[in-house]
Amino acid sequence: MKNFSLLNNFLYILFATIVSLIYLPILVMIVFSFNSSKYQIMPFRSFTTTWYQRVITDSQYIEGLSNSLIVSISVSLFATLLAFFCAYSLVNSNFKGKSFLNIFFLTPLVVPLILIGISLRFYLSSKGYEPSLFLVAIGQSIFVMPLAILNLSNRMSQIPKNLEEAAWSLGSSRLRSMFEIILPSCKFSLIATFILTFTFAFDEFIIAYFLTNFSITLPIKIWTSLVTGFDPAINAIGTIVFLTSLTLGIISQLLFLKK
Amino acid sequence: MISKSIKLENINKNFDKVEVINSFNLEINAGEFITLLGPSGCGKTTLLRMIAGLEHVSSGNIFIGDDNVTSVSPNKRDTSIMFQDYALFPHMNIQQNIGYGLKLKKINKLEIDRKTKDWLKKIDLEEYGLRMPHEISGGQRQRVALARSLIVEPSVLLLDEPLGALDANLRKNMQSELKKVHSDIGITFVYVTHDQEEALSMSTKIVLMNKGKIEQMSRPVDLYNSPKSSFAAKFMGFTNIFSIKNRDKLDISNFFNTLENNDIENQKICFRSNNVNFKTDNSGEFKVVSKQYFGGMYQIKVSNNKNILINLMSDETISNGIKTGDSLNLSIESKDIIFLEDK
Numbered sequence: 001m002k003n004f005s006l007l008n009n010f011l012y013i014l015f016a017t018i019v020s021l022i023y024l025p026i027l028v029m030i031v032f033s034f035n036s037s038k039y040q041i042m043p044f045r046s047f048t049t050t051w052y053q054r055v056i057t058d059s060q061y062i063e064g065l066s067n068s069l070i071v072s073i074s075v076s077l078f079a080t081l082l083a084f085f086c087a088y089s090l091v092n093s094n095f096k097g098k099s100f101l102n103i104f105f106l107t108p109l110v111v112p113l114i115l116i117g118i119s120l121r122f123y124l125s126s127k128g129y130e131p132s133l134f135l136v137a138i139g140q141s142i143f144v145m146p147l148a149i150l151n152l153s154n155r156m157s158q159i160p161k162n163l164e165e166a167a168w169s170l171g172s173s174r175l176r177s178m179f180e181i182i183l184p185s186c187k188f189s190l191i192a193t194f195i196l197t198f199t200f201a202f203d204e205f206i207i208a209y210f211l212t213n214f215s216i217t218l219p220i221k222i223w224t225s226l227v228t229g230f231d232p233a234i235n236a237i238g239t240i241v242f243l244t245s246l247t248l249g250i251i252s253q254l255l256f257l258k259k
Numbered sequence: 260m261i262s263k264s265i266k267l268e269n270i271n272k273n274f275d276k277v278e279v280i281n282s283f284n285l286e287i288n289a290g291e292f293i294t295l296l297g298p299s300g301c302g303k304t305t306l307l308r309m310i311a312g313l314e315h316v317s318s319g320n321i322f323i324g325d326d327n328v329t330s331v332s333p334n335k336r337d338t339s340i341m342f343q344d345y346a347l348f349p350h351m352n353i354q355q356n357i358g359y360g361l362k363l364k365k366i367n368k369l370e371i372d373r374k375t376k377d378w379l380k381k382i383d384l385e386e387y388g389l390r391m392p393h394e395i396s397g398g399q400r401q402r403v404a405l406a407r408s409l410i411v412e413p414s415v416l417l418l419d420e421p422l423g424a425l426d427a428n429l430r431k432n433m434q435s436e437l438k439k440v441h442s443d444i445g446i447t448f449v450y451v452t453h454d455q456e457e458a459l460s461m462s463t464k465i466v467l468m469n470k471g472k473i474e475q476m477s478r479p480v481d482l483y484n485s486p487k488s489s490f491a492a493k494f495m496g497f498t499n500i501f502s503i504k505n506r507d508k509l510d511i512s513n514f515f516n517t518l519e520n521n522d523i524e525n526q527k528i529c530f531r532s533n534n535v536n537f538k539t540d541n542s543g544e545f546k547v548v549s550k551q552y553f554g555g556m557y558q559i560k561v562s563n564n565k566n567i568l569i570n571l572m573s574d575e576t577i578s579n580g581i582k583t584g585d586s587l588n589l590s591i592e593s594k595d596i597i598f599l600e601d602k
Contacts, residue, residue: 160344160346162342162344162346163346163348163349165311165313165333165340165342165346166340166342166346166348166407167348167359168312168313168332168333168334169311169312169313169333169334169336169338169339169340169408169417170334170339170359170360170363170407170408170411171334171360171363171364171411172334172359172363173334176363181348184350185349185350187350
């Protein structure tokens with residue numbers, strides 16, 4: 001028993017270390033976003049919201065934010081919609097090479113993002129496309145598709161097959177039953193998938209960095225501000241992004257539980 | 260409603276090289292209540308799904324009425340199917356569930372509303388139209404599923420163990436309700452079940468299936484009283500199935516001593532356990548092995564020195580005094596012995 005409790009304590013410490021490694025820097029960032037000092041050093045001077053005001057009045061940040069919003073919303077809408085049809089065919093049909101296709105759809109999850117970025121950049125510019133936010137949207141759609149397909153096919157495989165069969169037998173066509181029977185049953189998963197893919201696309205940096213040049217997204221703007229010298233406003237924007245992602249992430253997980 | 264006949268012509272079905280249905284031929288008359296009966300895995304559900312169009316045939320033809328529907332998709336067939344778990348649409352209320360088939364037929368809203376209300380009244384759920392499927396009981400769901408299938412006025416209703424999920428009491432009620440519906444509307448019913456009692460009490464004809472083939476097709480009375488094979492006999496509850504050497508020289512007074520355990524070459528016979536008469540007799544050849552109470556009845560197992568194990572069923576007033584180890588003398592009337600056609 002004594003050995004057990006020793007091991008238990010060790011595991012607790014390990015767990016605490018991992019959690020603090022992940023969240024401590026974020027906590028520091030949040031704390032300093034309210035610190036009036038220009039330098040990121042202790043002690044904490046006094047409470048201020050100056051950095052937040054700076055962020056919302058800085059046209060570059062606002063532009064980055066609106067670019068990011070436009071791209072991420074289009075990416076998540078497109079990916080969720082396409083993933084719905086992919087998931088439907090993966091779950092409901094039985095064709096040769098289905099298991100291969102299943103794996104194929106999920107490969108972008110394991111391919112390093114930098115490879116997706118570079119290869120798309122070379123391929124698309126060889127086809128005469130200039131780097132732009134549109135290309136970013138394409139690249140990020142590839143990146144979030146596996147997640148969307150995974151989530152939706154997971155839900156769809158829980159829907160009893162004979163719901164659709166009953167609809168067919170009553171005279172419904174396949175297309176109609178897909179929209180009238182399957183779609184409503186996936187309602188919450190669709191919203192959750194939309195939110196989840198949105199947060200992934202919104203935070204994404206590498207693909208975006210390779211595929212755009214003049215119009216930049218928020219993560220790129222943050223990175224360039226860091227390169228040119230530290231600006232405490234970054235703490236503020238980081239806090240906003242973190243809290244938004246966290247909230248959306250929690251909402252999407254709750255929606256998945258609701259089905 | 261118009262009732263149509265069904266004809267299955269030389270149907271074969273393979274799932275990944277495993278043969279499920281094997282050169283299957285069956286003609287079902289319009290208006291019949293036919294039951295496909297058999298153990299699980301005998302292919303009865305596959306057959307029903309093929310009639311509905313939910314499963315392709317590997318080869319063969321399916322006719323509904325005069326039309327060859329072999330390659331017609333399920334939504335274009337004149338059939339309606341009911342599942343064991345009812346498959347009510349969870350996001351629609353009861354009224355929308357029942358009216359769904361009419362909505363697909365582009366019938367105007369007022370008409371759909373009127374017909375749906377009619378059906379709600381018929382199934383005694385007038386007040387429940389706005390409830391969701393998970394807010395009503397199993398028996399009620401079953402009636403909703405039935406109404407949803409029948410409102411589109413199919414010529415054939417296909418039922419896949421629709422009573423399987425109900426408890427025993429409700430099942431009995433539903434059996435008679437379904438039978439009444441059948442005689443009221445007169446369309447063809449094809450019913451799948453593994454429950455012989457259900458099949459016997461509801462159908463006009465039973466198709467007993469075994470390994471993708473028809474084992475026997477008869478009226479319920481005939482299947483119950485004269486099974487043709489030992490498979491059919493077992494399925495109809497015969498627990499005493501034996502072989503005898505010589506059919507022509509059957510000696511009824513010495514019948515039980517001529518029985519042998521099943522042997523491929525000999526004539527097979529069977530008899531019901533309640534048709535055997537017995538009395539205690541010290542010189543009797545059969546000894547009581549076990550005795551079990553079945554509510555009003557005792558099942559008594561007896562055996563002789565040739566290891567022939569016979570099941571007896573008798574009223575408790577007769578068998579009360581009998582104990583394990585007692586010797587019994589058995590007798591049977593020749594009309595109660597059924598000759599089977601197995602080889």
